[in-house]
Amino acid sequence: MPELPEVETVARDLRAAVSGRRIEHVSVDRPDIVRFPDGRILPELLTGQRFENVDRRGKYLLLELDSGDELMVHLGMTGHLLVCDADAPVAKHTHIRASLDDGNELRFDDARRFGRVAYGSREALTAARVLPKLGVEPLSDAFSQEQLDAVLRKTTRTVKAALLDQKGVAGLGNIYIDEACFLAGVRPTRRCHRLTRRERAALLDAIPRVLTAAVANRGSSVDDYRDVWNARGSNQERLQVYGRGGLPCFVCGTTLRRTTTAGRTTVYCPHCQR
DNA sequence: CCCCTATCCTGAGGGC
DNA sequence: TGCCCTCAGGATAGGG
Numbered sequence: 021m022p023e024l025p026e027v028e029t030v031a032r033d034l035r036a037a038v039s040g041r042r043i044e045h046v047s048v049d050r051p052d053i054v055r056f057p058d059g060r061i062l063p064e065l066l067t068g069q070r071f072e073n074v075d076r077r078g079k080y081l082l083l084e085l086d087s088g089d090e091l092m093v094h095l096g097m098t099g100h101l102l103v104c105d106a107d108a109p110v111a112k113h114t115h116i117r118a119s120l121d122d123g124n125e126l127r128f129d130d131a132r133r134f135g136r137v138a139y140g141s142r143e144a145l146t147a148a149r150v151l152p153k154l155g156v157e158p159l160s161d162a163f164s165q166e167q168l169d170a171v172l173r174k175t176t177r178t179v180k181a182a183l184l185d186q187k188g189v190a191g192l193g194n195i196y197i198d199e200a201c202f203l204a205g206v207r208p209t210r211r212c213h214r215l216t217r218r219e220r221a222a223l224l225d226a227i228p229r230v231l232t233a234a235v236a237n238r239g240s241s242v243d244d245y246r247d248v249w250n251a252r253g254s255n256q257e258r259l260q261v262y263g264r265g266g267l268p269c270f271v272c273g274t275t276l277r278r279t280t281t282a283g284r285t286t287v288y289c290p291h292c293q294r
Numbered sequence: 295c296c297c298c299t300a301t302c303c304t305g306a307g308g309g310c
Numbered sequence: 311t312g313c314c315c316t317c318a319g320g321a322t323a324g325g326g
Binding site for chain 3: 021022023079094095096097098132134135136152184186193194243283284285
Binding site: 096097098113130131132133134175176177181244282283 | 295296297298299302303304305
């Protein structure tokens with residue numbers, strides 16, 4: 021499932037692939053994928069426009085257009101933004117296609133349709149509540165101990181629940197929360213307000229470390245994540261705990277424990293994480 | 295405020 | 311070979 025590293029990989033690749041390209045023709049097979057405005061008018065809104073920069077906020081992609089409006093894309097669980105030859109065969113779950121002036125096509129594909137697309141100014145996207153208020157970017161300079169403490173200090177909820185909440189820290193999901201907690205030596209099931217200063221400091225250190233490594237590996241293709249070129253990332257080979265419940269810890273050999281916390285499968289090492 | 299559950303959705307994998 | 315069941319989960323809404 022695409023989290024910050026996967027979305028960042030897509031954003032970087034898109035920046036190189038579509039910046040400066042003009043949109044020639046747009047087709048929308050599934051207008052319900054477009055949450056705002058009515059998906060049926062997306063073609064007339066986009067046609068003729070040129071892509072400029074590509075931004076990422078949390079797990080949201082924001083493709084800037086020369087009108088100043090943006091095409092917002094959230095990949096959900098199984099969404100893909102692909103750049104391919106306009107003549108390439110169209111996959112079963114391709115919902116939106118935009119042909120470009122270089123002979124390529126930008127395609128949005130999503131088997132489970134948890135993904136969403138929206139179009140408008142940043143203000144309009146916010147007002148329409150398709151782009152929610154998001155917390156601090158964990159790979160930015162703003163990600164400080166003060167910021168993280170504000171997310172963790174007072175609440176009684178679990179670390180897992182607090183870090184899944186995109187209003188606190190933006191871009192973390194099930195994979196990288198479990199990975200960061202393992203690196204920090206903190207059980208995801210711990211109550212936030214009971215964490216020590218040392219443990220909060222360990223999380224501050226671990227979160228960007230885990231994310232930076234994953235970006236360097238072009239993301240984790242544990243489900244069916246693919247980059248813009250339909251290629252897999254390699255970070256799944258480096259995951260320490262995610263998807264490894266019942267298997268031995270790479271560090272100490274203890275059997276990794278699998279639980280459900282905040283409605284999500286959670287895996288941790290009962291020996292390394294206390 | 296916070297938790298849990300249901301909802302959306304398809305494909306993979308297990309059992310028979 | 312195929313059918314049914316369960317599970318996976320990001321975001322959001324509604325109930326407790």
